[in-house]
Amino acid sequence: MTGVVPASPPTPLNPSRGHILLVDDEDAIRRVVGTLLQRMGYQVTRAASGTDALAALQDQAYDVMICDLCMPELSGEEVYARMEREHPSMTNRVVFTSGDLEADGARALLARAGGPAVQKPYDIETLLTAISTVQASTPQRQST
Numbered sequence: 001m002t003g004v005v006p007a008s009p010p011t012p013l014n015p016s017r018g019h020i021l022l023v024d025d026e027d028a029i030r031r032v033v034g035t036l037l038q039r040m041g042y043q044v045t046r047a048a049s050g051t052d053a054l055a056a057l058q059d060q061a062y063d064v065m066i067c068d069l070c071m072p073e074l075s076g077e078e079v080y081a082r083m084e085r086e087h088p089s090m091t092n093r094v095v096f097t098s099g100d101l102e103a104d105g106a107r108a109l110l111a112r113a114g115g116p117a118v119q120k121p122y123d124i125e126t127l128l129t130a131i132s133t134v135q136a137s138t139p140q141r142q143s144t
Helices: 027-039 050-059 076-086 088-093 104-113 124-137
Strands: 004-007 019-023 043-047 064-068 094-098 117-119
Touching: 019 027, 019 050, 027 043, 027 124, 043 050, 050 064, 050 076, 064 076, 064 088, 064 124, 076 088, 076 094, 076 104, 088 094, 088 124, 094 104, 094 124, 117 124
Parallel strands: 019 043, 019 064, 064 094, 094 117
Antiparallel strands: 004 043
């Protein structure tokens, strides 16, 4: 899994905030958003593609998955469809991100998934609100 980079904050402010799988094909987003989330006390694993995200889900449970909808190889929609079959317990833990949440395909997926979505570009507060929404609506994961 060359595109998956587990990372832990050097000194977490609150290590119980949760473990996030951050899936985005844009390296800058993975680096910046991942670092900000770590500084806020989250454990973050970064995945560069949908394929890497599905591989990461084989190895670890996550409290939240932040997933870009528009990626090469496997789109966020394709990742979600695979999750419905292979990791159904994760389907209510997803925050989708996209530069075009109004596209027909995005709207249909978001209606099916029922979770929060964040329009790119986003600010960290908006993303944190979406993360909190997911965490408040799902039981805490069991470590694997």
